[in-house]
Amino acid sequence: MKLSEVESRMQKAVEAAQRDFNTIRTGRASGSLLDRVMVEYYGTPTPLKSLANVATPDASTITIQPFDRTSLNLIEKSISLSDIGLTPSNDGSLIRLNIPPLTSERRKELVKTVSKLAEEGKVAIRNIRRDAVDSVRKEEKNSEISKDEALDRQDAIQKLTDRYTHKIDELLANKEKEISTV
Template structure:
């Protein structure tokens, strides 16, 4: 029973980390990286479809992305979707491929992005702590219903706290790496 609660808490914490990684991928650095466009949805025959499913996204050089659609009529739709995604990117279409130059980041922009990364990391920490709270409340419920004793509850809480500490440390590690990436000139 306690193992089930612990594994459920770990699943939630893993999802929190995945969500944080996804949020960090949306924060662009000065370098081109295909994951910047992961959130872009293209109107494909009336259906919002992820860009990856309708085009290939490649890094041309460290400051330019190239998007080659599988179907030529999608070029204007993809270009429009990238502009509407509010990523601060200005794609240019040459009739074959859409090129997306990465704008240079000013010191002020970098600091804003670090601030955004810290806010995302805090959301990740809160999410991990919420998973801990839920698991601890399930343990207390089991204790109240006399399905486990106090020692088992205490041991379960300690195990969940160790899990929480491990995931919080992982959030910190991801944040530190993102900060270094953003502040690198």
């Protein structure tokens, strides 16, 4: 496994962690809260953003306007069943989600959730490291590379792992600050 491939996979793990962080609400309305919501549309799970226009007219409201009005009830049901913890309000042509201010208890819960997501991102990076180191050891065992070269590659892989783990830690710190800010 090439070092550039390892770095690319680690970068993708950081980006996935960032996307997960974006789905956690911070007391302000954001369309990214709905990124994980899937709607059963004609028997196929479809991302909400493919079925409707999602907008944030103000800091505490998200509006969802379906492209196909017949999907309005399906979208409302999917949001109700999702884990975002918001109750949709349907006026016949538009769905509104009011974002209540976060309580200190809820903020603590969200910080724990974000910490868990960050740990999952770090685990993904460590799994990539393990695969890369195993690949290097296999090459050394098959006498494709020398012992010194294997150690150099393992050291480079560890440095990449440290760098990308640190990036996730930075993302976590930023998100925790964002959640804690009243």
